[in-house]
Amino acid sequence: MATITRFPLVRHLRGTATTHIECLANGRRREAGVGATFWFRPMTAAISEIPIDDREQEALVRVRTSDLQEVTAPATITYRFAAPAQAAARVDFSIDLGNGTWLENPLETVGAMINGAATAAVTATLTGLSLREVLTLDASNLATHTLAGLRGDERLVAIGVEVIGIRFSLLRPEPEVERALQMPAREQVQQEADKATFERRALAVEREAAIGENELANQIELARRQEQLIAQKGANSKREAEDAAKADEVRVHAEAGRSATLAKAKAEATRVLGAAEAEAEAAKLAAYQEAGRDVLIGLALRELAANLPQVDQLVLTPDLLTGMLGRLTGAQQD
Structure with a gap:
């Protein structure tokens, strides 16, 4: 301007x-x-x-x-x-x-x-x-x-x-005509989008199926290994039982042999002890036969005293003493 x-x-x-x-x-x-x-x-x-x-x-x-x-x-x-x-x-x-x-x-x-x-x-x-x-x-x-x-x-x-x-x-x-013209292209785009969606879903289903098959294969493999583990455990238990049975058999044979040996030794000891006791009793009887009456009475009293119960108090009455003295005197006179 x-x-x-x-x-x-x-x-x-x-x-x-x-x-x-x-x-x-x-x-x-x-x-x-x-x-x-x-x-x-x-x-x-x-x-x-x-x-x-x-x-x-x-x-x-x-x-x-x-x-x-x-x-x-x-x-x-x-x-x-x-x-x-x-x-x-x-x-x-x-x-x-x-x-x-x-x-x-x-x-x-x-x-x-x-x-x-x-x-x-x-x-x-x-x-x-x-x-x-x-x-x-x-x-x-x-x-x-x-x-x-x-x-x-x-x-x-x-x-x-x-x-x-x-x-x-x-x-x-015009807007109405433009929308009508856009409709086929939009439908095609929508169809392509739906196709992509379906393909994505199909791919997802395939992946899920593959994952399921993989999980099933893993479960089958795990079951097979568990079966092998159970069989191995059974074999190990059987082997342990057989080894234990063999060990028990050996132990029983050993204990039986030891018991038999002990029995034989005890029998032999008992026999020897019985023979010794018999000889001792025979010697005692031979000695008793040669000993006099007084000796025998004294031995009997000693045995009696050894086998009598314990006496805390002894009460001697005149009747008892008189009777005993009378028996002793009568015995001496005889």
Whole structure:
């Protein structure tokens, strides 16, 4: 935007490097140029400011295909004013001489022209194509044909607009139609997802079966080893029983032999002892036969005294003593 400095009776304008200034005084061009700086009188001057930098215009083009379906083609158009003087003559770019702002909205007017030209170019390019052909059309080819149509548009050429380029976003049909077109692809994607899910489940089942078979094989191997262990334990127990039986047999034979030897020794000892006792008794009897009566009585009394129970008190009465003395005296007399 140009900068206007106010002074008494006159004013000073300073343009920018991206704007073209057209100044008319009394209907005649007085000043013109890019970045112009000049003095002017507001009562007689008419000034236009035309931007010469690259600008972008958004356009939303709606076209109808051969199968009566509506398609929306959003586009971004880059343009510039290649002939600013021609633009100033055809479009109102006048500025307020007090603050330098546009009195109208010239860029909106130009944008409407560009939008209309883009609609016409896109419609001409897509006419006769079906919905699927339009949706599968290469965006670069569409941009090339549309750009050629814009550059050949007489209205844009008349206002000095040069279209530099155009970019198209995603071409889209109506929402209901778009969902219907997306349905087969979604179904295919869903089928592939279901297939992947089934394959994953089948793989999981196979892995579980393999794990089960492995566990079963491990259990069978464990049972076989347990069977071998039990058989080995039985064999070991049998061997231990046989060894114990043999040991008991040897021990019994040894004890029997020892018992027999002890019995024989005891019998021999008993025989020898009996013979010795017999000889001793025979010797005693032979001695008793040769001994006198008094000796025998004394021996008998000694034996009797040795075998009598213990007597703590002995009471001798006169009758007992008299009887005993009488027997002793009678015996002596005999």
